[in-house]
Amino acid sequence: MPPRSPKPIPSWQGALAAGGSVFGLWMVLSCLGFAAPAELTFDERFMLPVVEQLADRWPEPSVFWDFEDTKGPAFFVPAAILFDAGVGLEGLRLINLMLAIGSAGLVGMLMKKNWQTAAVAGVLLAVLPYHTVLSHLFMSEPSFVLGSIILGILATTGPKGEPGFWRPLAFGLGLTVLLHQRAHAVVPAAAAVLVAFQRDGSSAWRYGLAGLAAGILRLPLYVEWGGLVSPEYASRYGLGFSPEAVVYLLGALAPLVWIGVPLGWTKKPRVMAWVGIVAITMALVAGPDLSSPDGGLRPDGTSPLRFQGLLATAVLKLPLSIQSFAVPLAVAVGTMGLTGLYLQMPKPGLNENDGFPRYGWFLLAFGCLLYLGTRGAVYDRYLLCFGCGLPILLVRHTPGWAIGAQGGLWLLLTFWSASQWLDPSV
Structure with missing residues (x-):
């Protein structure tokens, strides 16, 4: 008699296991002395003054468009309302922590095998490079990660072939909010709609229509600003042709997806070899100039570098x-790793019960390709916004040793970044 498969756990148990594990991990970091500094750090120096300005003007309607930053009103206006109500910097940081734990809970909901796999998926999300640090600060990435996870769940995890009415509607509303936070939301939108069509067939047109409606609702802000970002930043960020940005991000992918290299090599070594050759050729032909400025000016008159992050610092x-x-070499590892993880997934089709791992792969791939058509600064941490599906992809479609090896590197990078940015003495 064949052994019975274990009974799946309810979604709420997976959410508790994942969220609780992340909370426990961050409590350990706190006991080790890691905490956000009292002073503004990272991009808080630029964002909190905007929040204070909007809080002083609330509830004037102009707070929804009359400010200068690369992010939109869906991020700044709620923060300004909270700030006006007496929630200071520490409160905004605490809310970010809660959002990050909520993201882990949503990831855990999808892991119904047992509570252990849910906990592992939650911890993997927490130790994605930069995620722990940015979750302890007042930054936009944690809320964007949460929004990306929600969009993926709505479009790729419902009843197969039956999108219904409410899921596409919620998808459109969520995407509208996320587009008004950052224009980068076109990436999770495209990934979610593509996987919905792969999974549900022609009935997924509702998600495409909802995405189109959300894009149209973003047009008034585009017209008001005269571009994707506010006028002060328009000269530094916008549309353009930047193959070197894609090459840099493919190199920055290396620590996120390196485990895909040995996994893919065991399946299709010839394909992996050709991918590596093409990647190296791209890097040699269109490699980034790591010493180039991004065109902006700091208060001291110096110009920040265009490419910043772990890869640029190390190189x-x-x-x-x-x-x-x-x-x-980094570009080859990143590109081959991404390819290797794709080879681990089952082929798309009507037999696929859950499209979220596939959504996570396309989210990361499209996130890199986005920068082919944009200009401006390129930071490693941008990949965090597009890497939130990797934990589920790893847990569902890779062996245990691969999960441990990849997660171990992420954990080391988390401790390194925490030592750089979560030092109260800074």
Whole structure:
């Protein structure tokens, strides 16, 4: 008699296991002395003054468009309302922590095998590079990650072939909000709609229509600002042709997806070899200039670098003779790793019960490709917004040793970044 498969756990138990595990992990970090500094750090220095300005003007209607930043009113106006109600910097940081734990809970809801897999998925989300640090600060990434997860759940996890009415409606409303936070929301929208069509067939047109409606609702702000961002930032961010940005982000992918290299090599070594050759060629032809400025000016008159993050920092510390080899190597690892993870997933079709892992892969791939058509600063941390589906992809479609190896590197990077940014003495 064949062994019975274990009974799946209810969604709420998975959510509790994942959220509780993340809470426990961050309590350990707190006991080790990691905490947000009292002073403004990271991009808080630029965002909190905007919040204070809007709080002083609330409830004037102009707070929804009359400010200067790369992010939109869906991020700043709620923060300004809370700030006006007496919620200060520490309160805004605490809300970000709660949103991040909520994101882990949603990921855990999808892991119905047992509470252990739910807990692992939640912890993997928490230790994605930069996620722990940015969740402890007043930053926009945690809420964007939450929104991306919600869009993926709505479009790729419902009853198969039956989108109904309410799921596409909720998808459209959620996407409208996310587009008014950051224009980058076109990436989760595209990934979710594509996977919905792969999973549900022609009945997924409702998600496409909802996405189109959300895009149309974003047009008034585009017209008011005269671009994707406010006028002060329009000269630094906007549409353009930037193959070097895609090359940089593919290199920055290396620590996120390196485990896909050995996994993919065992399945299709010839495909992986060709992918590596193409990636190295791209890096040599259209490699980024890591010393180039982004066109903006700091208060002291200096211009920040266009490419910033773990990859740029590590490469720039190497001797000049090695730097020219380091970037192509990282690009090869990132591109091959992403390909290898794709090879781990089942083929799309009517037999696929849950499209969220596939959504997570396309979310990351489209997130890199987005920068082919944009100009401006390119930071490693942008990948966090597009990597939130990786934990479920890893837990569902890779062996345990691969989960441990990939998650172990993420954990090391989390402790490293925490030592840089979560030091109260800073």
